[in-house]
Amino acid sequence: MKIAIYPGSFDPITNGHLDLIRRALNIFEKLVVAIADNPEKEYLFTTREREKMVKESLQGIEKVEVLIFSGLLADLAKQKNAVAIIRGLRAVSDFEFEFQMALMNRNLVPDTETLFLVPSERFTYLSSSLIKDIARFDGKIDEFVPKIVGKALKKKFDFI
Numbered sequence: 001m002k003i004a005i006y007p008g009s010f011d012p013i014t015n016g017h018l019d020l021i022r023r024a025l026n027i028f029e030k031l032v033v034a035i036a037d038n039p040e041k042e043y044l045f046t047t048r049e050r051e052k053m054v055k056e057s058l059q060g061i062e063k064v065e066v067l068i069f070s071g072l073l074a075d076l077a078k079q080k081n082a083v084a085i086i087r088g089l090r091a092v093s094d095f096e097f098e099f100q101m102a103l104m105n106r107n108l109v110p111d112t113e114t115l116f117l118v119p120s121e122r123f124t125y126l127s128s129s130l131i132k133d134i135a136r137f138d139g140k141i142d143e144f145v146p147k148i149v150g151k152a153l154k155k156k157f158d159f160i
């Protein structure tokens with residue numbers, strides 16, 4: 001079975017992430033959506049909140065496993081026997097960091113390829129950070145995030 005891993009912060013998951021998940025599922029038999037829990041990083045949502053939103057957004061979609069990981073992505077890739085790590089490339093600005101990560105991960109786990117997927121053009125300028133920025137000031141984000149994420153953001157910023 002060809003398994004791929006889609007790692008990220010998902011703080012929170014957006015329609016751009018979902019677009020990529022659907023594309024990856026057209027290629028692989030199983031996709032592990034791996035939510036990073038990095039104690040050095042400051043997230044808006046707790047790990048459990050992020051996991052809940054990812055799981056609810058993927059309800060009904062088969063062949064997906066959602067998990068939380070706190071170690072090296074390369075170790076998780078080995079453990080899951082993943083043939084690929086999926087990352088999204090939206091703009092040239094993503095490239096440098098992604099390129100470094102891909103090469104480092106290849107060094108750590110040579111049998112797993114990093115595969116870059118390009119989201120639908122309507123999501124190319126979308127990021128979780130921008131969404132949080134807009135939501136903080138009660139701006140309109142409905143077309144960019146699943147309904148439950150929109151609600152969770154409103155609650156987080158005390159608008160409901």
Ligand code: PNS
Pocket residue numbers: 007008009010036071072073074100101102104105
């Ligand atoms: O959504 P993000 O924040 O861009 O995701 C970054 C993530 C989680 C994929 C990256 O930080 C990661 O892989 N972290 C796990 C720790 C690790 O393996 N670091 C070395 C990467 S070469």
